[in-house]
Amino acid sequence: MSPAELKAALGSGLLSFPVTHFDAEGRFVAESYRRHVEWLAGYDAPVLFAAGGTGEFFSLAPREIPGIVSAAKESSGKTAIVSGCGYGTEMAVEIAQSVEKTGADGILLLPHYLIDAPQEGLYRHIKAVCQSVEFGVMVYNRDNAVLQADTLARLCDDCPNLIGFKDGTGDIGLVRQITAKMGDRLTYLGGMPTAELFAEAYLGAGFTTYSSAVFNFVPALANRFYVALRAGDRATCETILKDFFYPFMELRARRKGYAVSAIKAGVRLVGFEAGPVRAPLDDLTAEEEAMLQVLIDAQDGLLAAA
Numbered sequence: 001m002s003p004a005e006l007k008a009a010l011g012s013g014l015l016s017f018p019v020t021h022f023d024a025e026g027r028f029v030a031e032s033y034r035r036h037v038e039w040l041a042g043y044d045a046p047v048l049f050a051a052g053g054t055g056e057f058f059s060l061a062p063r064e065i066p067g068i069v070s071a072a073k074e075s076s077g078k079t080a081i082v083s084g085c086g087y088g089t090e091m092a093v094e095i096a097q098s099v100e101k102t103g104a105d106g107i108l109l110l111p112h113y114l115i116d117a118p119q120e121g122l123y124r125h126i127k128a129v130c131q132s133v134e135f136g137v138m139v140y141n142r143d144n145a146v147l148q149a150d151t152l153a154r155l156c157d158d159c160p161n162l163i164g165f166k167d168g169t170g171d172i173g174l175v176r177q178i179t180a181k182m183g184d185r186l187t188y189l190g191g192m193p194t195a196e197l198f199a200e201a202y203l204g205a206g207f208t209t210y211s212s213a214v215f216n217f218v219p220a221l222a223n224r225f226y227v228a229l230r231a232g233d234r235a236t237c238e239t240i241l242k243d244f245f246y247p248f249m250e251l252r253a254r255r256k257g258y259a260v261s262a263i264k265a266g267v268r269l270v271g272f273e274a275g276p277v278r279a280p281l282d283d284l285t286a287e288e289e290a291m292l293q294v295l296i297d298a299q300d301g302l303l304a305a306a
Helices: 003-010 030-041 062-075 089-102 119-131 149-158 172-185 199-204 219-231 234-252 258-269 286-297 299-305
Strands: 047-050 080-085 106-109 136-141 162-167 187-190
Touching: 003 047, 003 080, 003 136, 003 162, 003 187, 030 047, 030 062, 047 062, 062 080, 062 089, 080 089, 089 106, 089 119, 106 119, 106 162, 119 136, 119 149, 149 162, 149 172, 162 172, 172 187, 172 199, 187 199, 199 219, 219 234, 219 299, 234 258, 234 286, 234 299, 258 286, 286 299
Parallel strands: 047 080, 080 106, 106 136, 136 162, 162 187
Antiparallel strands: none
16 A cells, blocks of 8 residues: 555544454464454454554564564455554664565554654654655654654655654644644544544544544444544534543543553453453453443444434
């Protein structure tokens, strides 16, 4: 898939990040993962992100990532597969080149490791990664890797395969400046945890789509919310927010790391052997899983009402 084709795919619908499946010892389980990706690809998601943040990229060894991407490609049909990528520049280049060889359609460049960096350093880092590959690259603006509009504009000038911008800062003023400055040069993706809670604000700031973590286990409901959002159906959006997303947000906020752990618990509860999260995360308690099951069981009623 060319960068231009990936850019178009990214902007054409709802996106998601499959969790990475592990056994009890923390080893990748390809068979269960393939079944899950195949199931997700049957819904309206034009692009899935393998080994991304919800896929515990931060807990994966770089040598594991190509195998995970390969398993996703084998089972995703026509759905494009984008790989997570990150860490320092040299390691990010190695990961990017390894997944390009594996058949990934592009990468999402997550923040580099640990240290804050100046704009010039971020520019050099992203430029090096973009120029090391031919497929499409998206940058993830958050934490210690927040690009200012002028830096992003330089990168757009110098890197033709930079095709996407994902925001996880929640700084609507900054993202509106970026969308106004770059226009249709990039595809813009909302990337806040439980992105549906912020989707309306990001839509108003010029973002066309977002990545839905809950798509991992309630894809029909996630799609219904997205369709209602794009249609301006605020009543349906508010019903789903009040009856599903706000209670889910309360569960997610109980402990640090639950933005990932709660998603993996949901995948297990709908019948996939996704296994536990890897350290340094921890899984939901039995009581919390029961609370999540109640939300999952309520989705049929929400879909019917919507």
